[in-house]
Amino acid sequence: MKTRALVLNGVLAGCIVGLSALSLLWGEHAFSFTQALLEWLAGQHTAEAVILGELRLPRMLLAILVGGTLGLSGAVLQGYLRNPLADPGLLGVSGGAALGAVCVFYTGLAQLGLAVLPLGGLTGALVAAVLLVMLVGRGGALVLLLAGAALSSFTAALTAMVLNLVPSPYASFEIMRWLMGSLTDRTVLDVLLVLPGVGIGCVLMASSARALDALIMGEDVATTLGFRFKGVTGVQMRIVMGTSLAVGSCVAVSGAIGFVGLVVPHLLRGLAGHRPSRLLLPAFLGGATLLLGADIVVRLAATHKELQIGVVTALIGAPVFFHRVIQFRKRGGF
């Protein structure tokens, strides 16, 4: 099992390296990679250095961070809620981030600077996370599920209301495009905004790995095995805060990218095994691979109008999910 995990993680890491290289090297504008890299490292502002360091590099890094976060969050939530349909969007924090960003669009604050839009998204995500924690209180996994569903519906309703009230069709179009998710034209600043939330969030989520294993036997047995699920430092709070911080930060920068968190754990469970802790690293690597790949597809398919990456992940994810449904039905499995 250990060798299998090493091989799987190695292959996925290899895919990330390969796709990252492709992401950096391939684009509409062909140039010498080494030359551009040296110029960028030397701080020169040539066109090639700017394309490489300020357009392709942030895009590639964001694909890894956002994809990895979504994959990991999906695996953690599916393990914690013991529900194969759990998805990072389930907690309502993504909805909060989207609402925050949409409000920035609506008020015109987005014109003030590049950082305002992601900061608006981050604020929305944090407000939603606080509301979620307050709603859940001392409740368990079921209350978390219900609170997340309620918050998700509420933020979706508010987002729809803002969209409804937008005075200009152009602004409405821009909001819709943003909501579909994209990594286009993101900058190093976006990467820096995402990093703290993703870093802290992923550490919090990873720290719950063994508790997720124990939960296979049910919450009572897991508690008697020494894991505390309730309370401020309990497993549930770590998972809620971890997914909220990481996913909220990602959505604030990239918009809502669906299906990665839902599908990646399903795709990898057969290879990594059904022990939740064994799925976490592959899910991060798999999510990063999927989003890097989807971003390259977006760039390959670009004609006069670039496809939004959220559309591509949905187009990849939905058929995979159909396939899994058929497999489940045949096997009647977990």
Place this chain on the structure above:
Amino acid sequence: MLTVTELSCRHGENTLLRSASATFPAGCVTGLIGPNGAGKSTLLRLMAGLSVPSSGTVLAEGRALSTLTAQKRARMLAYMPQDIPPFPPMPVREIASLGRLPYGEGATRAEYHPAVERALALTGLQALAGRTADQLSGGERARLMLARALSTETPVLLADEAVAALDPAHALAVMHLLRNLAAEGRCIVLVIHDLLLATRFCDQLVLMKDGETVTSLPPSDLRENILRSVYGVTTRRIEQGWVPWDLAKTPAGEHFHQIVGT
């Protein structure tokens, strides 16, 4: 050894347990018996630290359970719940090895720990160790829950209806196993409804009714009038005649109780 003193538990307006007191000695199998709703599972959950008592204390090896860290408690008490969750398609050995989690061992090391090997052998699951747990029958799943509990190697085992899902042969095997574990010096507390098994295999019976502990006694002292007051049914004490298993070497000797009607 576990001791509960004046233990009470309330849930909203309902009193689930009222001033329950009992001692559960090491080296003994104690059967918690009583009708449904008597508070047996509540008492077991309080002893496992899963619920907080409204008053009273639980002493484990002379120390209040509430003062022990979660890790120390996990290494002292193993709990086997009444309800068995649906298992994912993980190998049986891997699920049994989850009992090693309180020791912080890595997954691979835990799987081949001698305690896991022993737990699988004791519960008769060695031949199924490589099979995935979602393919097990109800009885096999119950034995897997027990194997997980045994792999933690705790001095105390709290089992809520451990034999309820088992056929007579496996129920007997598990009761024999619990007796052997008690013989090693462990404290075994078992919620059990089967009076024949309880009187045959337990060293001590704690009778409960309406959230109270009625009495603690050895099975040989169990009388029809006590059972009538607890269950409200008439029982017959069997001294001779056919019983579905070997009578030798049981704490109750040749005395059994069979419910014959109201």
